[in-house]
Amino acid sequence: MILLATLLAAAEPRFVIRVNHVGYLPDAPKVAVACSLDADPRRNVSFTVADETGRVIQRARSVRSGGAFGPCAETYRLDFSSVRAAGRYVIEAGGVKSPTIRVGRDVYDGGADTLLYYLRQQRSGFNPYFRDSVHRLDGFVVDDTGRVVKFQPVSGGWADASDYLQYVTTSATATYHLLLSYRDHRSAFDDKFLGNGLPGSNGVADVLDEARHGLSWLLQMFPSDLEMYNQLGDDRDHVYLDLLTTDSSDYGWGKGKQRPVYPCTGRPQGLFQGKNRSTGFASTAGKYASTFALAARLRASGSDSLDAVLKRKAIFAFALGEQFPGACQTAPGRSPYFYEEENWVDDMELAAAELHALTGERKYLDAARRYAEREPVTPWMGADSARHYEWYPWWNAGHYALWKTGGAAERATAANFYRLGLALVAARATNGFRVGIPFIWCSNDLMASFATQAMLYRRMTGDTRFREFEQAAIDWLFGTNPWGTSMVVGYPRGGRWPRDPHSVVSMQFGPEAITGGLVDGPVYRSIYGNLRGIALRKPDVDSLFNTGFIVWHDDLGDYSTNEPIMDGTANLVVLLSALSSRAGGEGSRR
Ligand SMILES: [Ca+2]
Numbered sequence: 001m002i003l004l005a006t007l008l009a010a011a012e013p014r015f016v017i018r019v020n021h022v023g024y025l026p027d028a029p030k031v032a033v034a035c036s037l038d039a040d041p042r043r044n045v046s047f048t049v050a051d052e053t054g055r056v057i058q059r060a061r062s063v064r065s066g067g068a069f070g071p072c073a074e075t076y077r078l079d080f081s082s083v084r085a086a087g088r089y090v091i092e093a094g095g096v097k098s099p100t101i102r103v104g105r106d107v108y109d110g111g112a113d114t115l116l117y118y119l120r121q122q123r124s125g126f127n128p129y130f131r132d133s134v135h136r137l138d139g140f141v142v143d144d145t146g147r148v149v150k151f152q153p154v155s156g157g158w159a160d161a162s163d164y165l166q167y168v169t170t171s172a173t174a175t176y177h178l179l180l181s182y183r184d185h186r187s188a189f190d191d192k193f194l195g196n197g198l199p200g201s202n203g204v205a206d207v208l209d210e211a212r213h214g215l216s217w218l219l220q221m222f223p224s225d226l227e228m229y230n231q232l233g234d235d236r237d238h239v240y241l242d243l244l245t246t247d248s249s250d251y252g253w254g255k256g257k258q259r260p261v262y263p264c265t266g267r268p269q270g271l272f273q274g275k276n277r278s279t280g281f282a283s284t285a286g287k288y289a290s291t292f293a294l295a296a297r298l299r300a301s302g303s304d305s306l307d308a309v310l311k312r313k314a315i316f317a318f319a320l321g322e323q324f325p326g327a328c329q330t331a332p333g334r335s336p337y338f339y340e341e342e343n344w345v346d347d348m349e350l351a352a353a354e355l356h357a358l359t360g361e362r363k364y365l366d367a368a369r370r371y372a373e374r375e376p377v378t379p380w381m382g383a384d385s386a387r388h389y390e391w392y393p394w395w396n397a398g399h400y401a402l403w404k405t406g407g408a409a410e411r412a413t414a415a416n417f418y419r420l421g422l423a424l425v426a427a428r429a430t431n432g433f434r435v436g437i438p439f440i441w442c443s444n445d446l447m448a449s450f451a452t453q454a455m456l457y458r459r460m461t462g463d464t465r466f467r468e469f470e471q472a473a474i475d476w477l478f479g480t481n482p483w484g485t486s487m488v489v490g491y492p493r494g495g496r497w498p499r500d501p502h503s504v505v506s507m508q509f510g511p512e513a514i515t516g517g518l519v520d521g522p523v524y525r526s527i528y529g530n531l532r533g534i535a536l537r538k539p540d541v542d543s544l545f546n547t548g549f550i551v552w553h554d555d556l557g558d559y560s561t562n563e564p565i566m567d568g569t570a571n572l573v574v575l576l577s578a579l580s581s582r583a584g585g586e587g588s589r590r
């Protein structure tokens with residue numbers, strides 16, 4: 001057995017070429033990364049690029065090693081940016097061929113819609129994937145002791161990940177991202193689904209259908225000016241690995257019955273051992289306000305009276321945030337993990353900027369500028385680590401909103417603040433993959449956010465100094481990483497992507513069932529080693545590439561790197577819709 005294992009290991013390639021499996025836009029920087037598991041004293045390779053027929057179209061070029069990264073003893077950046085013609089190509093280096101590489105304006109078309117499949121699958125209330133209603137009894141509002149205050153109808157929204165908790169923090173952010181994608185890139189989206197998520201056409205872009213699903217839950221979670229709810233369910237959910245439709249979590253009111261609804265209180269919360277460190281309302285209030293304000297301005301709800309309600313609630317949510325500054329964190333149950341969001345001025349900045357755009361009132365622009373000055377850079381940028389969701393959302397859309405609604409001074413300030421953050425990450429990205437984010441839990445969310453901020457900065461200013469890093473982050477998400485895998489389940493069809501994510505849905509129905517889900521992504525080995533209850537369920541096919549400081553496992557047992565995440569998926573919709581060739585997308589630019 002040992003001999004066989006040794007022989008098999010010896011047969012594994014020790015020199016690999018990693019590429020973006022989705023492909024490259026004709027005018028984008030194009031770089032594949034070769035990873036050698038063995039140190040090479042020459043520290044040098046030459047590579048060629050051939051077209052589909054085998055004809056060499058870029059003659060041999062020699063490249064110096066960019067040094068070690070993770071499992072790679074050497075990394076080589078194979079730049080083929082000069083290849084601009086649409087087509088399929090193969091790179092050859094070190095006697096090894098790359099996977100087929102696509103170049104074309106339309107390589108990202110349909111990508112954003114693919115992500116929406118996962119969001120539909122995560123729907124609570126009526127779930128179109130299961131064609132059944134889930135969690136229809138939600139929920140019971142609870143006080144600090146867990147005592148039921150009253151029943152409140154809040155069935156709807158999206159399950160957060162492969163557990164079924166629901167948070168305003170992530171759901172409002174996701175809804176905002178969907179609305180922003182609709183506003184900026186609506187032609188990138190199809191209309192192949194109805195409002196309830198079943199197949200069909202309703203004259204509404206599917207991204208707006210999905211945003212409306214989020215809006216309707218958020219309206220239920222902020223039912224009156226005196227009640228601002230923050231969370232539905234808690235981690236007692238984790239006891240069972242059930243399907244959404246047969247969730248048998250028991251919060252003391254019977255299996256599969258009501259789930260607890262946690263309000264923002266401004267006080268630490270947690271019914272068992274662990275408590276969060278909540279201090280106010282503003283992180284959640286700001287998210288309600290910005291999402292409702294953008295929806296009202298876009299007339300997104302489809303009804304004038306509902307748009308008026310959204311506007312009134314946006315104004316009131318912002319006022320609550322001003323009255324009770326501080327963070328409203330998610331509440332832990334029996335496990336020590338919760339979303340430890342500390343920053344709230346980013347959320348209030350975004351809210352104020354959107355309210356200015358909606359109402360034109362000067363006081364909101366002043367407030368947006370004031371909040372922006374308090375946190376120019378989202379603090380994970382440039383850092384080596386952070387607590388779980390400590391600095392959330394991962395990119396501050398408030399600066400972009402301020403830039404859009406402000407005058408010349410605000411535009412300069414907002415662009416400058418984005419630049420400062422990007423420069424801090426770029427300064428850490430001296431490795432062969434050109435990545436500078438910290439590999440904390442949900443690193444793919446950070447990677448997508450860095451790329452989004454870099455793209456927005458480039459469009460806002462025309463300054464291309466971070467273009468290489470922007471592209472490297474996009475490429476990382478779709479295969480230019482040590483494992484050579486796309487991080488989105490089922491996308492792109494022909495590429496490598498997670499087959500065994502941490503999800504009971506894919507476990508029972510196959511990975512196609514959760515097409516479109518962005519998984520958490522690699523984490524520091526130290527994080528993986530210290531989390532509770534992680535055990536791989538099968539031999540690691542990527543063991544050769546899991547020897548470095550970061551790890552990723554295509555294994556249901558690893559909830560730290562391979563669990564699809566709702567908010568990360570919605571965040572990526574912004575980027576993928578921008579890359580589409582349809583009407584104004586990045587792919588249409590010359
Ligand atoms: Ca539709």
Ligand SMILES: [Ca+2]
Pocket residue numbers: 283341342343344345346347391392393
């Ligand atoms: Ca925040």
